[in-house]
Amino acid sequence: MAATKSQGKDLTLFMAGLTAVCAGIAFSSSGAGKVALVLGAVGVAVALWGFFKIKPLEGKTGGGAQPAVMKLIGVAVVLLGWLTVLFGLHLTASVGGRMMTSIIGLAISLAGIFFVLAPAVSKHAVWKA
């Protein structure tokens, strides 16, 4: 499909909507701010729907569809590593102990990327076909 007028119009609406949402948040204490927030959110939603509607026109891509469950598991493992680091800081007050829990948490996160997410995103890669 490549770039089209529809894409340009939807991007314009998305930017206008996002701007209005932010203006609404910035001036949320006023009535006009609340109106801007609602109108902006509607604008962003319509723009996203527009993006979604024209997406199939792009045709087949060289990326291939990858298993969502495996990707979700990968994301969960990476997050788990980070949470391990955060809670590990409260398990002990010693520098050595905190260093250990931090390294373990970091290793879990890296393992999630290297051994779960990376294989997940290339499981049905076009180059394997």
Next chain:
Amino acid sequence: MRLARIATWTCALAVVLLAGATVARADAAPSASAGELKGALAAAPTTSTLANGDPGGTLTGTVNDVPVGDAKAGLTLGDVGNQVGQNKIAINFVWTLVTGFLVMFMQAGFAMVEAGLCRVKNANHTYMMNFFVYACGLFAYWIIGFAIQMGGAAGNGNLGGLQSLNTEHMLTLFGTHWGIFGECGMFLARSTYDVGVMVIFLFEMVFMDTALTIVTGAAAERWKFLAFAVSSVLMGAFTYPLYGNWAWGGGWLSQLGVNMGLGKGYCDFAGSGVVHAVGGMTALAVAMIVGPRIGKFNRDGSSNAIIGHDISAVLIGCFILAFGWFGFNPGSTLGASAAGNLRIGSIAVDTMLAGCTGTFGALLYMWAMKGKPDASMSGNGLLAGLVAITAPSGFVSTSGAAIIGFVAGVLVCFSVVFVENFLKVDDPVGAISVHGTCGLWGVLSVGLFADGTSNYGGSWNGVTGSVTGLFYGDASQLVAQIVGIATLVGFVFTFSFVLNWILDIILGQRVSIETEVAGLDLPEMGQLGYPEFIFRAEPDFIQAADRAAVAVA
């Protein structure tokens, strides 16, 4: 007896006279200074003297140039003090703005490096991504990103206090308060319509845009322009500012020292983590989602080298980036006139040294291991050294900087191979390795090499003392740095991955096979990068892969 009485009265008289003299001297002190001011005014060159010109520069800039608050009272010490204070802030404003302008110019360097490392059929598209990302990021940062990152960053004395940036959203966990995001500064309106806030906005904005432009390199040659635009806006609005707040805006990472006794908290002087690793982690997430270019990997998993079209653009771009880095690192003092800020010379030398040794590391590795001093990897080595020294540049000696840069230069070569051959992630310009891997190394190196000699006003992140790493006696600083790295890998990567995955579901991140095979210039941008040139056909393996992909489509 009489003698004793006389002596007593004499002593009493002496004490009274002495006290009187002291009081008189105290009274006389201000009048003496006022007298000096009057003397200086009388000695200052008159307008008729100045009308003859001042070729030696000895007459221009005198006491006459100090603004007088009250014309009746004339020049007072208060006027002089105010002028001294304003001079300090003015020096810092100019310093921060000019270094910010240098960082802005780095966008040109990124554009040349990325486009040069891509094929000619995608030159216009790659240049345009680097061009438009500036607007996307700036706008997103103005409407909300800056508020999230710096909305609670009041207290910087270098820029006049920034007192209007005074609202940080806090979360109370385990009895301690942690900053999560700032809340004021959207649209730079209301109280943030302030001269100091404008300076910090400009400086932080160009840093944010540097992070955004890293991603375009990793996803080049197959990223749909629409997806790139939306993804970049959201990164400038949320992803970057969140981590930026945690590290630089008074957020929880910077409070690790105050709240948990971990060194001086997470320390990232100019952004190996905040800018480069955030960009690198997001680049990894986006590159994973868009997938490799057609022809990059063979069916057996082996990879092909897809050569860029303009090595001269790459190397000139690297030099532009190295030049801009003199704004990036020394500018991060946010001033040239305050306690510790004279360290800018040391920071600049550390920066150039690490770039130098990074070049040596990559060039020598490639030459020794692969047989040729590879140009693109040498350029990446320079950038790797610069990326790595960005966080520690304010805290390390020149020897430390040289080691950090050299390690980064070698590391980037290993990382490129690892990302390509182990992860099977296609990164046309090596952005994940240069900015992600070496950004993380830079963050870690603060916890190792910080030598405890920097003293920016006596404290850092609210903790008294200088930043000191493991090799100089403080292991707890290393823990704070590892927590920062874990946050980059565990949170920033995950956040970027999920965000871009959602975008992939809604609007599709990748162009069609036909568009990719034809090159993105015409289908996506409507114009070739070099319309008057005839180009040589692509290598056989690419043509075969293209034919196979089109057949599948």
